[in-house]
Amino acid sequence: MAAEGELLEVAMGPQHPSTHGVFRMDVVLDGERVVKLKPVFGYLHRNHEKIAESTTYLGSMPYTDRLDYFCSLTNNWAYALAVEKLAGLQVPERAEYIRVITAELTRLQNHCCLIGFLLQDMGALGTPLMYAFREREKILDLFEALTGARMMCNYMRFGGCRVDLPEGWVQEAKQVADEFPRFLDEFERLLRENEILMARTQGIGTLPKELAVNAGVTGPMLRASGVNYDIRKVDRYGIYDRFDLKVPLGDHGDVFDRYMIRVLEMRESVKILQRALNDLPPGPIIDPKAKLRGFRPKPGEAYGRIEAPKGELGFYLISGGSPNPYRYRVRPPSLINLTILEDMCLGQLVADAVIILGSVDIVLGEVDR
Amino acid sequence: MLPTLEQIKMRLEAAVRGARVEIIPNDSPSGQRSLLADREHAFAVAKFLRADPELRLDYCSNATGVDWPEMEIPEKIKVKQTVAGVEKEVEQIRKTRRPGFLEVVYHLYAMEKKHGPVILRVRTENRADRVQVPSLTPIWRSCEFQEREIYDLYGITFDGHPDLRRILMWDGFQDHPMRKDYAAPDDYEYEPTPHDEVLERAKRHYSKRGAAGIE
Numbered sequence: 015m016a017a018e019g020e021l022l023e024v025a026m027g028p029q030h031p032s033t034h035g036v037f038r039m040d041v042v043l044d045g046e047r048v049v050k051l052k053p054v055f056g057y058l059h060r061n062h063e064k065i066a067e068s069t070t071y072l073g074s075m076p077y078t079d080r081l082d083y084f085c086s087l088t089n090n091w092a093y094a095l096a097v098e099k100l101a102g103l104q105v106p107e108r109a110e111y112i113r114v115i116t117a118e119l120t121r122l123q124n125h126c127c128l129i130g131f132l133l134q135d136m137g138a139l140g141t142p143l144m145y146a147f148r149e150r151e152k153i154l155d156l157f158e159a160l161t162g163a164r165m166m167c168n169y170m171r172f173g174g175c176r177v178d179l180p181e182g183w184v185q186e187a188k189q190v191a192d193e194f195p196r197f198l199d200e201f202e203r204l205l206r207e208n209e210i211l212m213a214r215t216q217g218i219g220t221l222p223k224e225l226a227v228n229a230g231v232t233g234p235m236l237r238a239s240g241v242n243y244d245i246r247k248v249d250r251y252g253i254y255d256r257f258d259l260k261v262p263l264g265d266h267g268d269v270f271d272r273y274m275i276r277v278l279e280m281r282e283s284v285k286i287l288q289r290a291l292n293d294l295p296p297g298p299i300i301d302p303k304a305k306l307r308g309f310r311p312k313p314g315e316a317y318g319r320i321e322a323p324k325g326e327l328g329f330y331l332i333s334g335g336s337p338n339p340y341r342y343r344v345r346p347p348s349l350i351n352l353t354i355l356e357d358m359c360l361g362q363l364v365a366d367a368v369i370i371l372g373s374v375d376i377v378l379g380e381v382d383r
Numbered sequence: 384m385l386p387t388l389e390q391i392k393m394r395l396e397a398a399v400r401g402a403r404v405e406i407i408p409n410d411s412p413s414g415q416r417s418l419l420a421d422r423e424h425a426f427a428v429a430k431f432l433r434a435d436p437e438l439r440l441d442y443c444s445n446a447t448g449v450d451w452p453e454m455e456i457p458e459k460i461k462v463k464q465t466v467a468g469v470e471k472e473v474e475q476i477r478k479t480r481r482p483g484f485l486e487v488v489y490h491l492y493a494m495e496k497k498h499g500p501v502i503l504r505v506r507t508e509n510r511a512d513r514v515q516v517p518s519l520t521p522i523w524r525s526c527e528f529q530e531r532e533i534y535d536l537y538g539i540t541f542d543g544h545p546d547l548r549r550i551l552m553w554d555g556f557q558d559h560p561m562r563k564d565y566a567a568p569d570d571y572e573y574e575p576t577p578h579d580e581v582l583e584r585a586k587r588h589y590s591k592r593g594a595a596g597i598e
Contacts (some may be wrong), residue, residue, distance in 0.1 A: 059551040059552065061551075100411050100412070228441065228525070332449065345445040
């Protein structure tokens with residue numbers, strides 16, 4: 015035990031359940047207060063970018079599934095979007111609708127899992143997480159019916175999607191979307207008025223607006239700090255200009271805000287989902303000009319980005335005119351959101367550092383690439 | 384609205400004394416052209432881009448490295464030649480050597496004004512010993528981990544970075560794996576019982592042990 019006034023160094027992770035994967039926080043503690051925290055990464059590093067530079071453009075599509083393995087469909091979309099910008103491909107309307115539907119379903123399952131994990135970190139062992147996973151399961155069943163895989167979907171193609179929706183899928187998806195608010199109500203009743211949850215999350219890990227912008231924090235975490243920046247609304251990529259999208263904003267930027275923002279975002283996603291499923295037009299699902307084999311974009315470069323559930327997911331590609339990209343770069347939201355982890359944790363209790371990390375929402379497959 | 388790159392370039396050259404800014408074209412349908420700033424003034428240029436009231440690029444979304452090894456660029460030129468007393472235009476291929484360099488690319492957006500991207504590039508002098516560029520982390524905190532990653536994978540040194548260490552590879556690692564001329568280490572050891580070809584490779588491996596970053 016450390017004596018009075020002595021500092022204690024603790025390596026939290028890489029095999030620590032609170033770190034959501036193989037991630038390490040080197041924490042220096044004064045009693046129970048954090049005085050220094052250095053995140054350490056690289057345990058899952060496989061140099062995804064190098065692998066992608068030595069394979070064809072399409073060949074790295076399945077690899078993008080493995081970045082943020084919770085949200086393979088949004089990863090696919092971000093990559094497809096960047097390549098479409100690079101090659102100038104047009105996506106047919108039906109494919110755009112399918113992309114929105116799958117992306118919003120992905121957002122739903124990511125956020126509800128995250129909340130489950132966050133509560134687990136707070137000590138609500140098992141039950142809330144299982145409730146969240148029960149809902150996630152329904153969405154994963156939809157993904158399986160559509161793409162053949164529950165998590166590694168590999169579904170989008172440059173200029174469209176791989177396969178059309180199977181028969182009856184829209185009905186099932188509608189049912190899932192309609193039933194989802196009931197789960198949210200139930201979850202909120204369980205937790206929102208829970209005193210322990212309030213005490214553990216309010217005023218913890220506050221992230222000021224200016225710092226959030228300067229540190230390039232994106233996604234729900236940025237909006238919890240009160241910055242109105244949702245790429246679905248700023249860039250209006252795909253067909254997001256057709257949906258009336260409200261962007262929920264937080265006031266304090268603490269863990270509670272980050273938790274509530276995700277609940278509110280799920281409600282918005284359900285609305286988008288219902289609209290998109292109703293308006294889904296018939297038609298082709300892939301640009302007839304898109305080439306699957308022998309795909310060689312003209313020399314040049316492009317940066318495409320989307321609002322993934324965790325933040326801004328961007329792909330930066332440089333083409334040298336050959337079948338594989340000269341430069342392939344993933345802008346990982348999880349890694350960049352961790353930049354200010356130390357700032358948020360300083361002066362907090364070590365038990366709260368766990369919750370703060372949980373509220374950032376990281377997936378190590380994306381942090382380490 | 385975001386001013387055009389030409390306007391930004393003019394304003395930059397007026398505001399930052401001595402800055403040499405060049406517009407890099409982009410022929411792909413994305414049309415995202417970029418600004419190339421010289422090393423000495425890159426920090427001042429970035430500071431201006433962030434502070435200028437019309438641009439206010441307060442958000443650096445993406446920072447990444449690109450490796451451009453030395454290469455020969457073939458170019459077709461027409462030369463007048465006298466062949467058997469008649470003057471003729473003959474096509475010749477002239478090769479120009481472009482020295483190698485490393486490049487850092489920043490994608491800048493404005494969160495409040497909601498415009499972007501403005502793409503800023505900074506190049507190192509060469510790929511071997513003069514690989515310093517100024518760090519933009521004091522301007523945008525979001526570059527902190529990304530510049531560490533570029534340092535790790537490309538070997539570009541950022542002057543003024545608060546904590547420049549390897550981030551993804553381990554500390555004892557020697558090389559920079561994202562460079563185009565990086566040779567992956569011999570992975571003979573994945574064979575549990577080396578024999579024949581693999582055994583030969585294992586022997587060769589042992590003879591130059593330590594060469595490819597393996598201790």
